[in-house]
Amino acid sequence: MRSPTRLLFNSNVTSITMFTGKGGVGKTTCSAATSLHFATSGLTLAISTDATPSLSHIFEISDGHKPAEVLPTLHIHEIGEAEIKEMWDKKFGREVYEVLSAFVDISYEDFAEFMTSILPGLREEFMVDYIRELSLKGMYSNIVWDTAPLGQTLTLLETPTLLDKHLRIAPRIYSRLKVGRRSREPVLAILKRWEELSAKNMDFLRKDVNFTMVTIPEALAVEQLEGVFREISKYGLSVKQMIINNVVRTEESEFLKTKAGQQQQYLKHIHEKYSNLKIVELPMFPQEIRGLPKLRGVEKILFP
Numbered sequence: 138m139r140s141p142t143r144l145l146f147n148s149n150v151t152s153i154t155m156f157t158g159k160g161g162v163g164k165t166t167c168s169a170a171t172s173l174h175f176a177t178s179g180l181t182l183a184i185s186t187d188a189t190p191s192l193s194h195i196f197e198i199s200d201g202h203k204p205a206e207v208l209p210t211l212h213i214h215e216i217g218e219a220e221i222k223e224m225w226d227k228k229f230g231r232e233v234y235e236v237l238s239a240f241v242d243i244s245y246e247d248f249a250e251f252m253t254s255i256l257p258g259l260r261e262e263f264m265v266d267y268i269r270e271l272s273l274k275g276m277y278s279n280i281v282w283d284t285a286p287l288g289q290t291l292t293l294l295e296t297p298t299l300l301d302k303h304l305r306i307a308p309r310i311y312s313r314l315k316v317g318r319r320s321r322e323p324v325l326a327i328l329k330r331w332e333e334l335s336a337k338n339m340d341f342l343r344k345d346v347n348f349t350m351v352t353i354p355e356a357l358a359v360e361q362l363e364g365v366f367r368e369i370s371k372y373g374l375s376v377k378q379m380i381i382n383n384v385v386r387t388e389e390s391e392f393l394k395t396k397a398g399q400q401q402q403y404l405k406h407i408h409e410k411y412s413n414l415k416i417v418e419l420p421m422f423p424q425e426i427r428g429l430p431k432l433r434g435v436e437k438i439l440f441p
């Protein structure tokens with residue numbers, strides 16, 4: 138029997154915990170239960186950067202407020218497309234548009250649409266920025282960050298590199314355009330600021346964000362883990378803890394016995410390979426996990 142373990146989190150300043158993992162492994166469930174736990178010791182925000190609203194579904198909240206209040210000390214916020222555009226708008230949008238509209242005939246709406254769709258990772262870049270700023274404001278003791286399925290999370294990790302590439306090419310493009318000195322300078326200044334913002338966001342991810350991997354004891358999920366860890370370390374980010382979800386603990390039927398038996402090899406593999414991480418096993422529950430009482434049950438296992 139492995140010794141019981143619990144998730145560890147820093148409790149100085151704003152603690153930021155990001156749950157990541159492939160689609161459907163239980164990121165939102167773990168985020169919700171963790172935020173519920175943190176809410177007992179300080180004002181906590183569970184924030185989702187997933188396009189489909191799932192935190193409100195899991196907490197059974199339908200008041201439409203942003204952020205919505207689950208408990209007096211627990212707020213949830215699901216960031217949508219519109220908010221991302223707004224952030225880009227505030228930081229760079231209008232400025233970049235003003236310069237470009239001098240030689241490109243395009244409406245601001247089309248321009249913003251174009252930029253947010255052509256620049257891969259722009260969405261993620263501004264998500265990170267939003268959460269970084271939120272943590273600087275110090276309004277919340279804890280921020281729990283529920284991310285979208287892994288494909289998109291990896292884009293998030295690519296963002297700074299991609300932006301860096303864009304930024305390196307951009308000045309060359311601008312310098313070839315026949316624009317006067319006056320309009321070229323601001324473009325370069327904006328790009329420089331953007332580059333600095335990118336670096337700041339990456340630094341924030343490296344130093345202040347506590348990455349928690351969520352996985353399940355199944356062949357495909359276990360195989361993918363290796364690649365994900367490689368990717369994450371490539372950017373100097375580190376995962377310190379992992380949740381293995383959907384672990385079958387009862388063997389009351391042939392079906393469950395077979396399932397549990399099959400999981401054993403994957404559990405063993407994960408524990409051996411990632412013995413440097415804090416690992417918590419979360420059993421598979423017979424029913425869907427929705428609403429506070431069920432989430433409290435998950436909380437008790439993650440934080441015994």
Ligand SMILES: Nc1ncnc2c1ncn2[C@@H]1O[C@H](COP(=O)(O)OP(=O)(O)OP(=O)(O)O)[C@@H](O)[C@H]1O
Nearest residue numbers: 160161162163164165166286383420421422425426
């Ligand atoms: N331990 C568990 N026992 C039973 N059901 C679970 C468990 N963990 C998660 N579920 C259920 O599995 C489904 C997917 O979980 P969840 O939404 O948390 O995954 P996710 O990783 O956030 O998915 P996505 O990648 O789509 O965002 C939900 O219906 C949830 O209730």
Ligand SMILES: [Mg+2]
Nearest residue numbers: 164165187191
């Ligand atoms: Mg989810």
